Amino acid sequence: MSSQQEQEPRGPFGWADRNYRIQTAATVVSGLGNAGAPIATAFAVLESGGNTTNVGYVTAARLVPLVLLLLVGGTLADRLPRHRVMVAANLFNALSQLTLATLVLTGGVRLWQLALLAAAGGAGQAFYGPAAEGLLMQTVPKESAATAFSVFRMAQNGAQIGGAALGGALVAAVGPGWVLGIDALAYAAAAGLRFLLRVPAAQAGPDRSSLVHELREGWREFVGRRWLWAVVLQFSVVMTCITAVEAVYGPVIAQQRLGGARSWGVAMAAFGVGLLSTGLLMARWQPRRLLLVGNYGVFLFALPGLALALHAPLAPVCGAMFASGAGVTVFGVNWMIALQQEIPTELMSRVSAYDALGSLALTPVGTALAGPAADALGLDGATWTCAAVTLLLAAAAPVVPEVRRLSRTAAAPSPVRETVAAG
Template sequence: MDTDESPRHSRGVQSRLPSSPTGRFAWAGRNFRIQTAATVVSGLGNAGAPIATAFAVLDGGGSTSDVGYVTAARLLPTVLLLVLGGALADRLPRHHVMVAANLFSALSQGTLAALVLTGRPALWQLMLLSAGAGAGYAFYAPAAGGMILESVAPEHAGRAFSVYRMGFNGSQIGGAALGGALTAAFGAGWVLALDAVCFLAAAALRFLLEPRSPAAPAEGGGMLRDLREGWQEFASRRWLWVVVVQFSVLVACVAAVDAVYGPAVAKERLGGANAWGLALAAHGAGLVATGVLMARWQPRRILLTGNWGVFLFGLPALALALAVPLPVLCAAMFLSGAGVTVFGVNWMIALQQEIPAEAFSRVTAYDELGSLSLAPLGTALAGPAAGWLGLSGALWTCAVVSLVLSAAVLLEPQVRRLPRRAAAPAGARSADALPGPATTP
């Protein structure tokens, strides 16, 4: 990978941002504020939906394996459609893609809520509608990443990504606690209905975004050419694909713990959905608390620092394997959330400074595709693995694998050495270094 200090590393920010407020948050333009608000709204519903779905399966007489199958059904279309979603997000106005994806997710979650509220849905119905939500996410995620990238200047990237994640993660705290409490008090159907309403509200907010015009596609080649160019941008950076390979296994372990093993342990030993909601809320509190730190901290070696956070990802599996009481589990979840923010902010900074804006959504789609590629298999096999190894043995396996992967990725020199680059002021960049004209407010 080219790691010189050339101007190309500052590509990816518009020549004119939409209108910005004055004062302390003058760097936060209109698009950034709207997208952050919409993310908070949708996050409130999404944080409770996995809890509700898991307990809808368990309370309906399903097994731990059934929970894994439903989770895998949600993840599989995400994996299959992410690259297409990234290509569309680099060709079409990104807010159109996000609004359509949110509306589709609202439809799937609303239908699932109706089925749960009116009876016991069959396993295939739960899987089919969960797959619909996963398909919506596949088109939403690459467009959302591109929208945040183009809404702030590079010199404010660390602060912006931290604030954005604090907003999202704050919604996870409230959403997880509310989702667990509502599931315990009223049942899973009402939490799924709330998720659908939140998607509708988020779509309405995102309709107000003022997107930049997408770069005009080059003549010939069409979508296949776009996908090929995105792959070349992805594959040419060893630090990028090495971390994605690491996360392909890591995310499978984390997904198995969060979606399958955690709810199963909570139902068996901790008191049910409310307890698991509190644990997830503690995870969210760790995300938010560390966001305050990351808004000010500017480490020089961004991926090396980020990977220290990855070492904390396996703590929830370890705590569940040790059968610790709920307060200790919540502490482990808090630290894990802190690790997610440390990694996530540094990862977004690395992507912003190294990836050209016109290819950003495609590259992040390949990133998410690789990172999620094994998650459907991991959640589908979580139940059988617990049968073969015992629940404790499966949790120990997830914890050890997470630790080993966190250490192994540091063998790659580019991961250890990739530096934070000083961003030139937005007004000092030549027009040739920018992806195209901005949309005026």
């Protein structure tokens, strides 16, 4: 079959090739388990006698190896077949979550064990994330990028809705250990699906360049684009604030005055509904100023912190979480299109790793300090601070001219897809 025949439309989803469909299905499977795992981990800490500070420490323990290993994971994903990196990372995460679930279910889990196994989960994610993003962007045609990324996010976010609601309900009904066990099974099932991925020709074997040389290549690409590092710098603080609110303060406040794990699961599900419903909009809306429009969504990230600081009941908290989820999709789809449009395919995993590293660099420290900050400022003061800082940074980002001006370009044929089809 010729390259031209291979790329002829095959209905409204003709752009969705085999790798895209498998990745989407695997993401749904793993997402159903992953969405409930943070809720289960937080309440496992609280049920074992921990407090707000301990929840922050365990959350930070997951983030530290994630930050430290992202560059290695991104470089390996550009050197090796990306699907093999993804499968290995999924299996590693399945083993770590199964071990954690066993400890929680047997009733003998200690804080250091929770932290250690959370760290193992972060290490696996450091290798999985850059490989997954690189392969997804590699198989999505530029002319269908907005639709493809929106559909992918809708599937991902739909899984988060169900997973968060189910996870919160199960934590309340049978305890966090079973939810962590479900997450382990979901990782294993996702690994099985991703094993079926077919690696494009450009990813057939390792590059002979040194690891340091490839890291330098990715760094030059990253720092050479001011819009890229400016937004990543913004997110290094924004991610710290929203992680503190959603992973530390939210579960503690839910336990104190919103009804416990079930209620926080409903709030997280509302966040997922916001993600999902806005995906329908982004599948059709193609704003010209990608980053400027995406940054409008960042303002919505502050709403959950504001709702919690105002002692809002569950319904308004869910409304704030819904709006925050909508903001994440508005930003995320535009950001992915900007990366795919501007970054060479062969550097995508490395640039994605620098993106994630910069965005998460401060999060472990900020999350670890979330408990002491709540002790010093009170929960209300801490959540107010997170919301205010997020709003301030959302207002500051458009000061950078490239953030205001970066525009969508005319779609160009994907050279990787042509290579795969011709082969």
